[in-house]
Amino acid sequence: MQNTKETLVTAFALFSLFFGAGNLIFPPLLGFQSGNMWWLVALGFCLSAVLIPLFGILAHAKIQGTIFDFGKKVSRTFSLMYSILIYAISVSLPSPRTASVTHEIAVQPFFDSPYIVTSIIYFSLVFIFVMNRSKLLNILGKVLTPAIILILLAIIGITVFYFDFNFGTTHFDNPFTYGILEGYQTFDAIGAVVVGGVIIVSVNISNKEKTFEEKRVLIRKAGWLAGIALFVIYAGLIFTGAVMHNQFDADITRTALLNSISIKTLGSTANLFLSILVSLACFTTAVGIVTGTSDFIRHLFNDSQIAYIITAVLGCVLGVVMGQFNVAYIVNVALPALMFIYPITIVLILLNILPEKYASTLVFRSVVIVTAIFSIPDFLSTIGYDNEVIFLEELIPLSKYNMGWVIPGFLSFAIVNVLGSKKPIHE
Template identity: 70%
Template sequence: MNKTKETLITAFALFSLFFGAGNLILPPLLGFKSGDLWWLVTLGFCLSAVLIPILGILAHAKLQGTIFDFGKKVSPTFSLVYSLIIYAISISLPSPRTASVTHEIAIQPFFDTPYLLTSIIYFGLVFLFVMNRSKLLDILGKLLTPAIIFILLMIIGITLFSEDFNFGISQFKSPFTDAILEGYQTFDAIGAVVVGGVIIVSINLKSTATYADKRSLIRRAGWLGGLALFLIYAGLILTGALRHNNFDGEITRVALLTGISIQTLGSTANLFLSLLVSLACFTTAVGVVTGTADFMKSRFRESQLAYNITAVVGCLLGVLMGQFDVAYIIAVALPALMFIYPITIVLIVLNVVPNKWASPFVFKAVILMTTIFSIPDFMNSINLGSYLGNINPMIPLSDYSLGWVLPALVTFIIANLLRKTPPQNADDPA
């Protein structure tokens, strides 16, 4: 297989593994509320939903291991606990949410059936794909992703050529930071450390290329997949902004996406939207469950039984949580994201920067500070911020739920200044 073809297939696979329920329903409503500041909202959303996840893929290209390798410079115990938390969140929230979104958009308009039936059938199919993971990369890259992109481009293109470029007034108090936090709900930073491992394993199953060749392939595919995500997100946000007069101001995420589809694709809207949702959500669920099963397999001496049991448990959790509606799952996810997302972002960045700036001491110091300053945002998300007294006003950016950013950055700089001995592989430029 030539390099161009291999890069395209891997980039398509990355796109489809990232592009799930949240990626589909979040951008249009962001645009709908953004008004003439849609471009600023796009930048904020893509910072947390595109740039950080792609940096996560680049970190995987450098490490070429599993999620466990992301935190091993802090300590093996931290890395294990972090990995277990990430996988527990992944199979309990974003994976089931894909089934819930599929039901609300793709099933309810046609059949009066319960969420439970959809979840059972949905995760039964997910299980079949997970157990045939050697074919995962080709199936995702060659068949599913082009269909997803085609349908999205139809919706975006029709809007751009049929609507006047008139925008409303932004409903956001802080468009840029609000969009960053909305990007958390895509789970894509978490997805990067999870599904990046899936890509690594899938490539290893098919290729005997050198470390350098695989690193180059993943980097090229990562940036190409990131560009595709950016263009699609920008298009969906702009689509929502241009149609601000077409819907009620209190419309939900799912209802807006459905309405836009009907206006752009006419009588065939439900059919196209059903296909889009099914493909986008399904590929994400497969990636999450496969990544979780891969990790548990690696922790139990490459035991296939551990892989199989994890796949079963992941799909059963999907059936259980998939019975709830989308709005409920998004609300439940917020506190977990406010705590674990900053730690994930910092781990990604530290694994991307040159090794000479990311010694074990730097990892420990920055992660500790990030964890401490994520607690107030977490407390605020569960309405317990009052217990912190006057601490919140003293933390820079805490009003934007980003109180961890400056402490992490300052700690990174100070820790590097205090570093007495060079880290291993300090001459590694990546």
């Protein structure tokens, strides 16, 4: 009974880690546009937004380290640069996006005020909480996540039992790969690498009497439970959007669609409650990102409190600057960065869960370098150079799906292992 309780508590902690409120805006619109191919989009989305992040947790359980340890086999310099880049992206994109989501879900429907006002107030409060490290956020997190889950399950359940299963035609040429790429926008794989170690530390502290293997089994069971729950929520929201494809205007925004679906299924009162809960959950996410980044920089500067404060200020200023834009704009701006950093993050996660004999230093270096190189065309195509790299679509398999790195990365992994170069190279 005790083991079951520990597994459920850990599963809930993992679910809360990945279930960012901002993520809720992506599945409904995916379903809304995917039509009768909603199930294929859901599989792609859950592959990158559920399975890969859970692999990240399993990798943390294996290496028992921090984000720095994920790339250490490539080189310490690479690992440092990768860590800095990940934190820079986190405070520049997903953190400000929480302010935009809050404005569009909880402010815009009721008040005619500009984004910048919400952004300034929002990140002023974020800064106060970052500097004071209030335990209130942990308490809020334990209450918010179950409340949001119950409302979402109610939305999904009402849709299943009270709406006709009438699906339109898909808007996507390649539903599966589109779902994968949209899953990048959740930033969950990055979240697993950045803060997954916090969960591992917590498990170690609360289960000191357990052996390493027992703790790994606990994390594995909890991970799959959390994954199943995430899959149900994400797939359910995609299904809900698909069923309601003819209920709203075709050009409806992500946040407006989530609001409209909740009103149609639960009524305006429940929608107001959901708006408040999502906004609070967004706020806790932003505080977590800025605090984590500030802690990382402080560690680099010998635990300097000045470095912590400066980073917190810069993180909140960046939040105000980017948070004044709408969600759609931030999503578009995030795409180029994600097209480059996400493939590298995915291969680092996968390599770290493999047995040592298949993941030598040489394997790490070759796979990461090849993945980075073959991600460049995808990156360039998202910043306006698609005509310049279009010829590569004929040369690189899967390149036209913005996944040109997959086969070259796998081939480099296979070739290095087949050649038997498994001896670690000293840095």
